[in-house]
Amino acid sequence: MLLSIENLHACVEENEILRGVSLQIRAGEIHALMGRNGSGKSTLSKVIAGHPAYTVTAGGIHYRGQDLLALSPEDRARSGVFLGFQYPVEIPGVSNLEFLRVSCNARRQRRGQEELDTFAFEDHVRETMAIVQMDPAFLERSVNEGFSGGEKKRNEILQMALLEPLVAILDETDSGLDIDALRIVANGVRRLALPTTATLLITHYQRLLDAITPDFVHVMAEGRILRTGDKDLAMALEQRGYDWIDETNGSDTRQP
Amino acid sequence: MSSAAAVEALNKTPYRYGFVTNIETEKISKGLDESVVRLISSKKQEPDFMRQFRLKAYAQWQTMAEPDWAALRYPAIDYQDIVYYSAPRQKEQKASLEEVDPALLETFDKLGIPLSEQKRLSNVAVDAVFDSVSIATTYKQKLAEHGVVFCSMGEAIKDHPELVERYLGSVVPIGDNFFAALNSAVFSDGSFVYIPKGVQCPMELSTYFRINSDDAGQFERTLIIAEERASVSYLEGCTAPMFDTNQLHAAVVELVALDDASIKYSTVQNWYAGDENGKGGIYNFVTKRGLCKGRRSRISWTQVETGSAITWKYPGCVLRGRDSVGEFYSVALTNHHQQADTGAKMVHIGPGSRSTVISKGISSGHSANSYRGLVHMGPQARGARNFSQCDSMLIGDQAAANTHPYIQSRQPEATVEHEASTCNISEDQLFYLQSRGIEPEAAVSMLVSGFCRDVFNQLPMEFAAEADKLLALKLEGSVG
Numbered sequence: 203m204l205l206s207i208e209n210l211h212a213c214v215e216e217n218e219i220l221r222g223v224s225l226q227i228r229a230g231e232i233h234a235l236m237g238r239n240g241s242g243k244s245t246l247s248k249v250i251a252g253h254p255a256y257t258v259t260a261g262g263i264h265y266r267g268q269d270l271l272a273l274s275p276e277d278r279a280r281s282g283v284f285l286g287f288q289y290p291v292e293i294p295g296v297s298n299l300e301f302l303r304v305s306c307n308a309r310r311q312r313r314g315q316e317e318l319d320t321f322a323f324e325d326h327v328r329e330t331m332a333i334v335q336m337d338p339a340f341l342e343r344s345v346n347e348g349f350s351g352g353e354k355k356r357n358e359i360l361q362m363a364l365l366e367p368l369v370a371i372l373d374e375t376d377s378g379l380d381i382d383a384l385r386i387v388a389n390g391v392r393r394l395a396l397p398t399t400a401t402l403l404i405t406h407y408q409r410l411l412d413a414i415t416p417d418f419v420h421v422m423a424e425g426r427i428l429r430t431g432d433k434d435l436a437m438a439l440e441q442r443g444y445d446w447i448d449e450t451n452g453s454d455t456r457q458p
Numbered sequence: 459m460s461s462a463a464a465v466e467a468l469n470k471t472p473y474r475y476g477f478v479t480n481i482e483t484e485k486i487s488k489g490l491d492e493s494v495v496r497l498i499s500s501k502k503q504e505p506d507f508m509r510q511f512r513l514k515a516y517a518q519w520q521t522m523a524e525p526d527w528a529a530l531r532y533p534a535i536d537y538q539d540i541v542y543y544s545a546p547r548q549k550e551q552k553a554s555l556e557e558v559d560p561a562l563l564e565t566f567d568k569l570g571i572p573l574s575e576q577k578r579l580s581n582v583a584v585d586a587v588f589d590s591v592s593i594a595t596t597y598k599q600k601l602a603e604h605g606v607v608f609c610s611m612g613e614a615i616k617d618h619p620e621l622v623e624r625y626l627g628s629v630v631p632i633g634d635n636f637f638a639a640l641n642s643a644v645f646s647d648g649s650f651v652y653i654p655k656g657v658q659c660p661m662e663l664s665t666y667f668r669i670n671s672d673d674a675g676q677f678e679r680t681l682i683i684a685e686e687r688a689s690v691s692y693l694e695g696c697t698a699p700m701f702d703t704n705q706l707h708a709a710v711v712e713l714v715a716l717d718d719a720s721i722k723y724s725t726v727q728n729w730y731a732g733d734e735n736g737k738g739g740i741y742n743f744v745t746k747r748g749l750c751k752g753r754r755s756r757i758s759w760t761q762v763e764t765g766s767a768i769t770w771k772y773p774g775c776v777l778r779g780r781d782s783v784g785e786f787y788s789v790a791l792t793n794h795h796q797q798a799d800t801g802a803k804m805v806h807i808g809p810g811s812r813s814t815v816i817s818k819g820i821s822s823g824h825s826a827n828s829y830r831g832l833v834h835m836g837p838q839a840r841g842a843r844n845f846s847q848c849d850s851m852l853i854g855d856q857a858a859a860n861t862h863p864y865i866q867s868r869q870p871e872a873t874v875e876h877e878a879s880t881c882n883i884s885e886d887q888l889f890y891l892q893s894r895g896i897e898p899e900a901a902v903s904m905l906v907s908g909f910c911r912d913v914f915n916q917l918p919m920e921f922a923a924e925a926d927k928l929l930a931l932k933l934e935g936s937v938g
């Protein structure tokens with residue numbers, strides 16, 4: 203088991219947002235996580251990545267058999283957990299190139315690879331940018347500053363490609379993308395989906411799942427996973443909406 | 459880790475420059491009166507005009523009171539408990555570097571400022587000042603070929619008395635303020651630069667100030683003159699040993715730019731700041747002012763202030779020339795119990811004069827960081843413009859930041875724009891960097907240097923990276 207989430211409860215201040223999430227992800231699998239706005243999808247992803255705003259009150263997460271919650275956010279990233287943010291923040295004044303280099307080297311160091319100096323890294327990042335069809339001009343800019351929504355999402359995919367994670371969580375990376383950008387993102391994700399890695403796609407749209415076929419589809423509501431199925435579940439949702447899940451509530455919560 | 463919690467564990471920032479050099483010094487006894495002023499002047503074998511300058515300044519100083527309007531708190535300074543003359547004992551006239559005490563050369567080596575021929579910084583000429591006495595100036599010969607004079611103030615008084623007499627005190631009058639008057643009476647040494655007409659100084663000039671003594675006050679005097687169409691870029695760096703007592707540093711810097719001349723003056727100030735409980739550190743009371751005397755002249759101050767227990771410093775430009783330009787780019791970082799009250803003074807006299815002020819204050823720990831700036835538009839300053847931007851960043855919830863802009867306008871056709879902002883290091887920015895494998899300390903210093911980018915871009919290339927590293931070092935221990 204690559205990532206195993208067991209009965210996870212998490213809250214912000216006094217509010218419980220995750221109310222017992224369980225999810226098992228094996229190497230080689232692609233999972234889709236769907237659900238209404240506010241159901242707790244982003245919260246789940248941020249708890250996995252270690253955001254300090256959330257307190258885990260019960261349950262746990264194991265990553266490659268290790269207690270993930272015991273690790274600092276930077277340690278999680280270095281050991282191969284990646285979160286592509288729904289809303290990547292802008293960091294004025296910090297060069298994207300420098301940020302990507304420091305980040306990439308932190309991961310490389312953990313994997314026992316040599317660190318890349320400025321020149322070597324620039325070659326490496328330019329090659330990688332070609333995959334996400336991103337203009338190298340974005341290297342000169344400040345991290346995400348003034349990037350359009352689509353450009354920010356591509357920058358997230360670029361980071362994923364550079365960090366070569368074992369578990370990649372992409373939080374609505376497809377939202378707000380035009381058809382071309384969506385295709386680029388989907389290609390990027392497909393390229394990086396290996397037998398040794400796993401992907402958790404948080405999405406509202408069938409069109410991403412047409413490009414990347416998920417092995418499992420989960421539907422989240424009020425901080426729990428209500429329903430798990432295969433790609434047909436996503437298709438049914440697309441046609442019938444989340445109300446349909448509410449009506450058939452909880453009848454099928456088997457775990458993969 | 460939350461950024462608030464992160465700051466809890468403020469701990470010892472290692473200060474790399476805290477060592478003391480064991481060297482024989484010539485010191486006079488503590489205390490100040492007229493005979494001490496005369497003694498300093500005679501030890502330096504000064505001409506009569508200098509002695510008069512000092513005595514006049516001393517007389518003025520005695521009638522003045524220490525300013526109390528800054529947002530700074532420190533115990534009263536006992537001016538009779540300070541040594542006013544201390545110099546490393548060495549041969550009077552050093553014909554070459556080989557005659558400089560090896561202990562001094564070694565000190566500067568350790569500070570990363572090698573002075574010996576083989577190891578010198580390329581394309582940067584350095585005047586090394588040790589306890590307020592210039593011990594060596596590199597590349598003098600090469601500069602002389604261009605007519606550039608770069609030497610200690612002491613040498614300038616001997617070799618170029620007419621220039622010194624004409625310009626010394628012309629920008630910062632001896633009675634300008636309490637600390638300037640004190641400096642004018644007792645200053646020991648400093649750097650002198652003269653760039654003749656039409657000459658672009660072929661290399662970066664730099665003075666490195668090193669305080670070594672624990673009971674001597676430090677009073678340097680710097681004078682830079684750029685004649686018509688001349689230009690120069692100058693950098694000063696400062697460090698001091700760690701003592702648990704405080705040392706007074708009261709320097710004066712005067713710049714004069716004639717028609718179409720330009721002077722760029724950069725400072726990387728890293729005096730010892732005291733320990734994490736606020737014990738020790740330098741009291742830094744400095745007067746820096748540039749006179750844009752000529753038309754279209756330009757003076758630019760760039761400062762990265764990270765050290766000192768107390769900083770009291772308001773670099774300014776007097777924009778007398780028509781269409782002259784004044785600039786001030788500042789990063790002031792305070793940590794632990796440091797206090798800084800600093801900002802720019804832009805005095806617009808000439809029509810069409812322009813000035814820009816960009817100030818970035820970062821306060822961490824229990825420190826206090828105030829921006830205090832003045833923009834004055836005189837009655838003749840038709841069409842003059844000022845733009846000021848003061849941004850403060852708070853790290854943790856124990857630090858304080860304040861902005862006090864003073865705007866005086868006696869010219870309706872002058873424009874003054876002031877923008878100010880305060881932000882905290884955002885938890886989401888910090889988390890974003892951490893979630894990419896970057897450690898919190900590195901992340902904070904990345905965010906801080908991003909915040910300061912506009913100012914760092916103004917630093918001479920050779921020093922921009924240095925400033926970045928310095929900030930990172932200073933912030934060490936500001937996150938747990």
Ligand SMILES: Nc1ncnc2c1ncn2[C@@H]1O[C@H](COP(=O)(O)OP(=O)(O)O)[C@@H](O)[C@H]1O
Pocket residue numbers: 214219237238239240241242243244245246255
């Ligand atoms: N940092 C936070 N502070 C307060 N409330 C939060 C915070 N993060 C999430 N929430 C609340 O938790 C719920 C789930 O949000 P989220 O995980 O973003 O949902 P989704 O991604 O499924 O749209 C929402 O009601 C949201 O307002």
Ligand SMILES: [Mg+2]
Pocket residue numbers: 243244245288373374
């Ligand atoms: Mg969301």
